[in-house]
Each structure stands twice: as structure tokens, then as C-alpha cells.
Amino acid sequence: MKLRPLAAAFVPALVATLLTGPPAVAADGRYSAEIRRTEYGIPHVSAKDHGGLGFGYGYAFAQDNLCVMASWVVTLRGERSRFFGPDAKSDDPVRPVANLTSDLYHKSVADSGVVRRLLASPAPLGPSADLRELVNGYAAGYNRYLDDTGVANLPDPACRGKEWVGPITAEDVWANLLDLNRMSGGSALKEAIVGGDDEDEGPRRAPGSNAWALGREATRGGNGMLLADPHFPWNGIRRFYQVQLTIPGVLDVSGASLYGTPVVQIGHTRNVAWTHTVSHAQRFxxxxxxxxxxxxxxxxxxxxxxxxxxxxxxxxxxxxxxxxxxxxxxxxxxxxxxxxxxxxxxxxxDPNAANLRSADEWLAMSKAADLPGLRAAQDRYQGLPFVYTLATDVGGTASFADASVVPHVTDALARRCARPAPDPSxxxxxxxxxxxxxLWGKDADAVVPGIFGPGSRPGLTRADYVANSNNSPWMTNPAAPLTGYDQVWGAVRTDVELRPRVSLDMIDRRLKGADGLGAPGFTLETLQATARSKRNYGFELMRPDLAALCREHRELRATSGERVDVRAACRTLTRWDGRATLDGEGAVLWRQFFDGLQRPGKPGEPQQPWWRVPFDPEQPLTTPRGLRRDATTVRQALADAALFFQANRLPLTLTTGQAQHYGSVPIPGCTEGEGCFDRVRNSGPLGKDGRYPDVNTGSSFMMAVELTPDGPRTRTILTYSLSTDTSSPHHADQTALFSRGGWVTERFTDAEIRSDPRLRVTTLTG
Missing domain, CATH: 2.30.120.10 (Aminohydrolase, N-terminal nucleophile (Ntn) domain, beta-sheet knob region)
Known part of the structure; x- marks a missing residue:
């Protein structure tokens, strides 16, 4: 595909100045925007219209992350084999495949004309006029930065002077939005669709998240509060970009967007805050x-x-x-x-195969004046592809809904029509x-045939709280279990899993004042402290039995048959406080032991043979628990962990800060399986050198917000920082802050932004 040259309209000058408000649209109809950057480089983009807002946003994003977007555009156009070879892995951060497989899939989507057909459709099936202007402006702003800078002079060495870098089109932005919506459907099944011969790289692991929406009965001040903690990839196009977008009198939203999308997906306005977690509903x-x-x-x-x-x-x-x-x-x-x-x-x-509605839905949510307005936006567009929504407002109402696109498969239809699967996985x-x-059923209130309408989806509204950590809707709030919905939405009365359990336990302790953080109820400060407490819930549940096992045995037999002295390992584990902080002596040894428990058992054995008390659906928040001291699996795992440290001459007191990094920055936290709320994921096991491969997934954009009558009070942290450009001062500055347990105090109002001594302002026309 030949890249088109930039239009002559992108030539006007760039002016840096300080202004009190956004510039007017130029008399000749050109785009006009203002970009104000505060500490950590966070951009606050303002304009008089949606086209100008997109122009400023696309320019700011390109300044920080052009190389990632340029590479992804090559992917969306099906041209990776042309530039990088057919056998190299693609840049898909969720599940990379061979470039040829990626190209065949993405080229088939592009050639199908689905984007052009949707663009020819009226809203809500096709984009609204505001969204079209926003996307057009975004592409123009990106191209303006590239034209101003030149490919040969790009600051990021990752793509400087590369032949695959060039201007983008609005259709590339639409294609990215469509692929995001397909992420848990067709885009996750590229090999199956096109016949790729990629080796199986294990289970497909969708991104995860934590989310709490707190109502007036859960907060000390009686205001609504929200914790957003999405766990998305730390590399590639599915990273979040922190931004504030403002059109005076029309839109004022602060939060984060996934790369290459010109709308805020997780954020807050003056009166409303919302976040998402990945839904348990069937996606296709x-x-x-x-x-x-x-x-x-x-x-x-x-x-x-x-x-x-x-x-x-x-x-x-x-x-x-x-x-x-x-x-x-x-x-x-x-x-x-x-x-x-x-x-x-x-x-x-795939009900998301022709879905561009999500972007309009996020844009409308960003304009909502209250919680009913946010729900109305979701009911109108019904386009969120794979996420729950948790939201709260200044009045202290907390809301949960699976407002995602779900195929209309009732339990009756599933029973009547079920057939064997070609692949059990x-x-x-x-x-x-x-x-x-x-065929899928129909709801009268559904915006398109074949999906459930708003009247059929699980939801809960309360004055205390709703919470989700990628569990089904069942335990959104244990005081009001959600039941009675079709199985396609997620299971009930099944193992809640450790991360959702520790999440609910953290809330319960805070509401009782039993967590050592003072009087009952949440404040913004206790919300921050709770979210970053680094509890390892699996260790908490097993610690008494582990101590007993250590008292009973000086030696244990490893999987290899070798007898191993475990006394020193036991001393380290029983002294550890159970928190995955940077200095936690025992956190890495525990993970090595816990990973050993995960080895597949023999046929007929329980799936999790290490639990002393198995799961009981009548006690979903306290089972499973304990450690089976008599289980061979348990004893071998402890011996294997101690032997690994001994054989590689690693200190048993190896800390998370020594073993776990992102680049050169030590990263706290532990894994999903261990039962960690603010979990991380590494791309491989602990090496013989005592280091894990770099963190590649985990808490990404964390936001704690309190909605007060005087305006929002917000703390944020973008864990991997704003820019992928290694030459940027904002490549790792927030990562270092995250490592130290810090937060950024958000600047939301004009006065707060202007008072930043680090303020840099760019006025952009073109």
C-alpha cells in the first residue's frame, strides 16, 4: 500500500504560548487546539469543537508514542510480512502470532469493507457526527506532528528513519477501534480463522482489572468514590494514555484512553466517575x-x-x-x-464483528451530567465490547452493569442447540x-438483532458498594448476590477465585475499620492505601498449615527424588509478612513454591489438590482455604522451591525488588494465582540468575477519585509512564513513582492546571 503524502493544509505554524483558554477555530476553518502539559507530561487538550480536540489529541499522542501507532497501522493494513518478514511475531500485545497469520487476518478484515459500510450507516450503528470529526482530527493531528518532525528526525530510535513509518488515515483509526472491539472474538482466533501454523503458546489470557464503586454508605464524607485498576498489557497498542479532554460547555473528562483511540475509556467528569473490568460473559x-x-x-x-x-x-x-x-x-x-x-x-x-458503537458510547458517557445520563448513553449505543461498567456519582450512588455486547443465547437455546466443540480449550x-x-434470539430493546438488550443484562445499584475483579456478576456485592440470569453472562455458585475474594475482604475490613487504617469507611487516602496494600491472599490462607508442615518436617523429597533440607526455607517463609512489597523477604520464594503447586495433577486428581478445605458454594468467600500438609504435591513443591534456590545459589530472602523489574525499575506486586489484588504478570518463570523476565501485564492506569460537591479529588498513577520513547523524560518517571508507592495528584480545574510550575503550553493550528 502506497502511503499518501500529507495535504498542504498541514503546513501552518506551531506556536508555543500561555493562554487562559482554548483558541477559537481559525477563520479559514482549520483545526485549532491547545495542549497544556503538567507534571509527568500529562496532556490537557482543549478546543472549541470535536475536530480541533481530536487534532490536539492526535498531535500530543504522536509526540509520546508515534512508533507504537505506526507499527500497529502496519499490522491493521496487513503489511507486517512486507516490512518485517512473514515468520517474525506480530506486535499484538495480547497474543502475538506469526506476521503472515496476522496479515491474512487483518487484510481479510480490511478487504471485507466492514469499516466503510459502518461509516455509511447513520448513528447509532454508524458513528455520530461528533465522533467522525474527532477521529478525522485525531488522524490529522498525528500526521501534523509527523510532518513537522519528519521520519528521519523522530526522537524515538525505535522507528526513526524507518520505511514503514508514514501518515495515517481516519480509516486506520476506525480499524483500530474495530479491532479493539473484536479483541475477545475474531481477533483472538486469527490462527483458527486463516489457518495459521503457529505453535500453541498456552491459554489465551485476556487482560483483567479491579474496580470498586463506593456509595455514600461506604465513604466517610458521604460522597461517591471510585477505584479504577485495569490490568492491561504494559507494551504495545493496548497500553493506556493519560489525558484530559475539554470542549468548554460540552465536554470535560479526565482519565485514560487505549493507544490510538481518541476517547476516554476510564475516567471521570466533575460529577461522575466510571471504570471497567473484563466481563465473564461469552463473547461469541x-x-x-x-x-x-x-x-x-x-x-x-x-x-x-x-x-x-x-x-x-x-x-x-x-x-x-x-x-x-x-x-x-x-x-x-x-x-x-x-x-x-x-x-x-x-x-x-462474533457480535462485535461489525461494532463501532463503543467509541460513541464512551464519548457520550464523558458528556453525561449524572449517573442516569451515563446509563442512558450505554442504553443508546450498546457497544461496549467485553467489559463490565462500575460507576458512581457525586450523590453517592454506586452502580454495576454488564452493559457489554453479549450474544443472545438463553439457557433454553443452549440446551436445545448445543453441539460438541472442535477444540475443548x-x-x-x-x-x-x-x-x-x-439462531441467536432477539430483544425488542436491543440496538441490533442477536444481542441482549439493556432490560436483560445483570446489574446492581446500591448505596454502599459494588466491586469486580473479573469474577462473574454473582458476587458483585455479597449482601445482594446476583442470580437468575442466563449462563452466557457467567456462572453462579462457582469458585470466586482468590483475587476477587481478597478484593471483597479488603472492602469488608475497611468498612469495619479492621485493617489498621483507622475509623471505618473510605476516605481518598484510605482508598489509596487499601488499593496498594500488596496482600498475598493465597499465603494468608495457607500460612498456618505451612507453619505446621515446617514444624513436622526437616527434610522433604523433591520431584526428582532428592531429599532436601527445607528448614532455612521454612524460616524465611514463616517470617515473611505476606505482602509483595519491594523489600519482602520471602515473597519470591513463596511464589516459586506456589508455582510448583500449579503443576498438572494425575488423571482423576482434584484440579487444586493443595487446598485443605475445598470450595463450598454455601461459603464462597471463605473456601477454598488451608494447605493439605499430607499431599505429595504440596511437599514436593516446597522441596522443589528450596532446591531451586540452593542449586542456583540464590538467597532464600530474595526480594521482589531484586527479582522483578520493568526495564531498570523494580516493580512490587505478585501474581493472579497467588491471590494478589494489584497483580503483575511476567513473561516467564524465575531465572537461575534470580530475576523474572520483565513485567508485561498488571496494574496499568490506577485512578482513585472522590466526587465532592466542590469538585473531584483524584490520585492517579500510570504504571509504565506516558511515553514509549526511550529518549523522553516521561519514559519511566511515573514507573519510578509507582515503584515507590507514590501517586500523582491530578490537576482537573483550569486553576489547578495553570498553577503547575512545570506547565508547558502549545497552541496548535492546522
């Missing part, structure tokens, strides 16, 4: 197609043959050649290249595609 279904005899490209519907559609996809290579592949489609969606056999094929039905309903009686 598969349909089993009964193939016509003798014709593998025709399937039967209600006994009648229906030919598959064909799509010829061509991907350019580095040597000037091309790879071509024929993909097939059905009335349900793409026919999977994987899973064919025995007279059947499988088609993917796929977490999806498989329905009978040979009969129209198994």
Missing part, C-alpha cells in the same frame, strides 16, 4: 455447519444447501512476492480453517448451524 459462539455430501464448500440450513462465500486474500512479502489464501464465510461469520472433519465445519459468530457455546431454529 461457534456454529457447527453440516457440510453437503461431496461439496466441502456448501453447508445445509433447514435441509437446503447454501454455498459458502469466498474471499481471496493477498499479502505482500519482503521480496516483492505475495502469499494468497482463500477464506470462506457463512451466514454466521467466517468459516474456521481449523476443526474441519467428519462432514462438519465451524463458523465464528475454546471457551464458547457451540450451536447447531444446520437449523435456523438455533
Amino acid at each position: 459462539t461457534l456454529y457447527r455447519l453440516e457440510l453437503a455430501k461431496g461439496d466441502p464448500t456448501t453447508y445445509l440450513i433447514d435441509g437446503r444447501p447454501e454455498p459458502m462465500g469466498r474471499q481471496e486474500v493477498e499479502v505482500p512479502l519482503q521480496d516483492g512476492g505475495f502469499v494468497s489464501r482463500t477464506l470462506f464465510t457463512s451466514r454466521y461469520g467466517p468459516v474456521l480453517a481449523a476443526g474441519r472433519g467428519g462432514g462438519y465445519a465451524y463458523a465464528l459468530a 475454546l471457551d464458547a457455546f457451540v450451536l447447531d448451524g444446520s437449523t435456523s431454529a438455533c
Whole structure:
């Protein structure tokens, strides 16, 4: 694809000055915006209209992260094989695949024309006029920065002078928004769709999050408070970018956007705050197609043959050649290249396959004056692709809803139409595609056919709190369990898991004043302290039994059969306070032991044979618990952990600060499996040198906000900092602050922004 040159309209001058408000739109209709950067480089973008706002935002983002977006545009256009070779891994931060697999998938999406069809549709199916202006301005602002700077002079060495860097189009921004919406559907199944031969890299792990919305009964001041703690990748296009966007009298929102998207996904206004966590609802279904005899490209519907559609996809290579592949489609969606056999094929039905509504929904939420207005925005667009919404307002009402796009599969339909899965690892309903009686259902209040409407989704509104840590809606608030919804929304009466359990325990202790932080109820300060407490809940639940095991045994037999003296390891573990702080002596040894517990058991053994008390649905917040001291799995795991440290001459007191880093910055925290609220994920196990590979996922944009009648009080931390450019002063400054346990005091009002002695102001027209 030949990159188009910048239009001559992008030539006007850039002026740096201090102004009291956003500039007016220029008389000739050009874009105009103001970018005010406060401490840590955080941009506050203001303009008189949506086009100017997008222009300023695109420019500011490109200043900090152009290389990431430039690489991702190559991905969305299906050109990675051309620039980087077909066998190298793609830049997808959630689950990278071979470039050729990535290109075939993304080229098929681009060639399908789905974005152009949606852009030709009226709102709410297509974008609103405001959103179109915002996206057009965003692309123009990005291009303006690139034109001002020049590819050869980019400050970031990651893409300076590279042939794959060039201007972007508004359609690239739309394609990024569409791919975000498909992230838990078609985009997660690239190999299955196009027939990639990538080796299996383990389970597909979606990003996670923590979220609390606190009502007036849970806060000391009677105001609404919110904790946002999304756990998204620390590298690539799914990082968050911190920003404030303002159009006087129209929009004033502060929070974070995922890279390349011109709307705030997690944030607050003066009166409302909201955040998201990844929903447990099913994101797609598969349909089993009964193939016509003798014709593998025709399937039967209600006994009648229906030919598959064909799509010829061509991907350019580095040597000037091309790879071509024929993909097939059905009335349900793409026919999977994987899973064919025995007279059947499988088609993917993804309700987000043609969804651009999420961006308009986030934009409308950012303009909502109160909690009912935020709900109305969600009811109008129904476009959030895979997330719950937790929100609160200045009046102290807390709200939870799974307002995401969910295929309309009732329990009755699932029972009637269920068919065997082609791959047991796929977490999806498989329905009978040979009969129209198994099509998704319809709700009268749904914006598009085949999804649940607002009246059918799980939700809860309370004056105390709602919380979620990627568990199902069931335990949103244990005082009011959510039940009675269809299984497609998530299970009830199943193991809540450790991270959601410690989350609810943290809230409960704070409301009782039993956590050592003073009188009952939340303040902004105790909310911050609670969120960063670094508790390892798995250790807390097992510590008494571990101490007993250590008293009973001086030696234990490792998996290898070797007998290991575990006394020194036991002393380290029993002295540890159970918190994954930088100086926690025992945190790394514990994780090594706990990881050893995760080894697959023998057929017929319990999935988690180390728990002394198994899960009881009547006691979901206190089971499972304890450690089975008599279990071979437990004893071997402790011996193996001690042996690993001994064999590699590592100190048993190795701390998190010594072992866990992001670049050169030590990172506190522990893992999902251990039961850590502010969890981290490394790309591999502990090395023989006593270091984990760099952190690649975890708390990303943390926001604690109190909505008072006098305005919001907010603390934030962008864990990996604002810029991916290693030459930027904002490449690791917030990361160092996060490492020390610090927060940034947000500047929201004009007076707060102007009072920053580090203020830098850019007036931009073009």
C-alpha cells in the first residue's frame, strides 16, 4: 500500500504560548487546539469543537508514542510480512502470532469493507457526527506532528528513519477501534480463522482489572468514590494514555484512553466517575455447519444447501512476492480453517464483528451530567465490547452493569442447540448451524438483532458498594448476590477465585475499620492505601498449615527424588509478612513454591489438590482455604522451591525488588494465582540468575477519585509512564513513582492546571 503524502493544509505554524483558554477555530476553518502539559507530561487538550480536540489529541499522542501507532497501522493494513518478514511475531500485545497469520487476518478484515459500510450507516450503528470529526482530527493531528518532525528526525530510535513509518488515515483509526472491539472474538482466533501454523503458546489470557464503586454508605464524607485498576498489557497498542479532554460547555473528562483511540475509556467528569473490568460473559459462539455430501464448500440450513462465500486474500512479502489464501464465510461469520472433519465445519459468530458503537458510547458517557445520563448513553449505543461498567456519582450512588455486547443465547437455546466443540480449550457455546431454529434470539430493546438488550443484562445499584475483579456478576456485592440470569453472562455458585475474594475482604475490613487504617469507611487516602496494600491472599490462607508442615518436617523429597533440607526455607517463609512489597523477604520464594503447586495433577486428581478445605458454594468467600500438609504435591513443591534456590545459589530472602523489574525499575506486586489484588504478570518463570523476565501485564492506569460537591479529588498513577520513547523524560518517571508507592495528584480545574510550575503550553493550528 502506497502511503499518501500529507495535504498542504498541514503546513501552518506551531506556536508555543500561555493562554487562559482554548483558541477559537481559525477563520479559514482549520483545526485549532491547545495542549497544556503538567507534571509527568500529562496532556490537557482543549478546543472549541470535536475536530480541533481530536487534532490536539492526535498531535500530543504522536509526540509520546508515534512508533507504537505506526507499527500497529502496519499490522491493521496487513503489511507486517512486507516490512518485517512473514515468520517474525506480530506486535499484538495480547497474543502475538506469526506476521503472515496476522496479515491474512487483518487484510481479510480490511478487504471485507466492514469499516466503510459502518461509516455509511447513520448513528447509532454508524458513528455520530461528533465522533467522525474527532477521529478525522485525531488522524490529522498525528500526521501534523509527523510532518513537522519528519521520519528521519523522530526522537524515538525505535522507528526513526524507518520505511514503514508514514501518515495515517481516519480509516486506520476506525480499524483500530474495530479491532479493539473484536479483541475477545475474531481477533483472538486469527490462527483458527486463516489457518495459521503457529505453535500453541498456552491459554489465551485476556487482560483483567479491579474496580470498586463506593456509595455514600461506604465513604466517610458521604460522597461517591471510585477505584479504577485495569490490568492491561504494559507494551504495545493496548497500553493506556493519560489525558484530559475539554470542549468548554460540552465536554470535560479526565482519565485514560487505549493507544490510538481518541476517547476516554476510564475516567471521570466533575460529577461522575466510571471504570471497567473484563466481563465473564461469552463473547461469541461457534456454529457447527453440516457440510453437503461431496461439496466441502456448501453447508445445509433447514435441509437446503447454501454455498459458502469466498474471499481471496493477498499479502505482500519482503521480496516483492505475495502469499494468497482463500477464506470462506457463512451466514454466521467466517468459516474456521481449523476443526474441519467428519462432514462438519465451524463458523465464528462474533457480535462485535461489525461494532463501532463503543467509541460513541464512551464519548457520550464523558458528556453525561449524572449517573442516569451515563446509563442512558450505554442504553443508546450498546457497544461496549467485553467489559463490565462500575460507576458512581457525586450523590453517592454506586452502580454495576454488564452493559457489554453479549450474544443472545438463553439457557433454553443452549440446551436445545448445543453441539460438541472442535477444540475443548475454546471457551464458547457451540450451536447447531444446520437449523435456523438455533439462531441467536432477539430483544425488542436491543440496538441490533442477536444481542441482549439493556432490560436483560445483570446489574446492581446500591448505596454502599459494588466491586469486580473479573469474577462473574454473582458476587458483585455479597449482601445482594446476583442470580437468575442466563449462563452466557457467567456462572453462579462457582469458585470466586482468590483475587476477587481478597478484593471483597479488603472492602469488608475497611468498612469495619479492621485493617489498621483507622475509623471505618473510605476516605481518598484510605482508598489509596487499601488499593496498594500488596496482600498475598493465597499465603494468608495457607500460612498456618505451612507453619505446621515446617514444624513436622526437616527434610522433604523433591520431584526428582532428592531429599532436601527445607528448614532455612521454612524460616524465611514463616517470617515473611505476606505482602509483595519491594523489600519482602520471602515473597519470591513463596511464589516459586506456589508455582510448583500449579503443576498438572494425575488423571482423576482434584484440579487444586493443595487446598485443605475445598470450595463450598454455601461459603464462597471463605473456601477454598488451608494447605493439605499430607499431599505429595504440596511437599514436593516446597522441596522443589528450596532446591531451586540452593542449586542456583540464590538467597532464600530474595526480594521482589531484586527479582522483578520493568526495564531498570523494580516493580512490587505478585501474581493472579497467588491471590494478589494489584497483580503483575511476567513473561516467564524465575531465572537461575534470580530475576523474572520483565513485567508485561498488571496494574496499568490506577485512578482513585472522590466526587465532592466542590469538585473531584483524584490520585492517579500510570504504571509504565506516558511515553514509549526511550529518549523522553516521561519514559519511566511515573514507573519510578509507582515503584515507590507514590501517586500523582491530578490537576482537573483550569486553576489547578495553570498553577503547575512545570506547565508547558502549545497552541496548535492546522
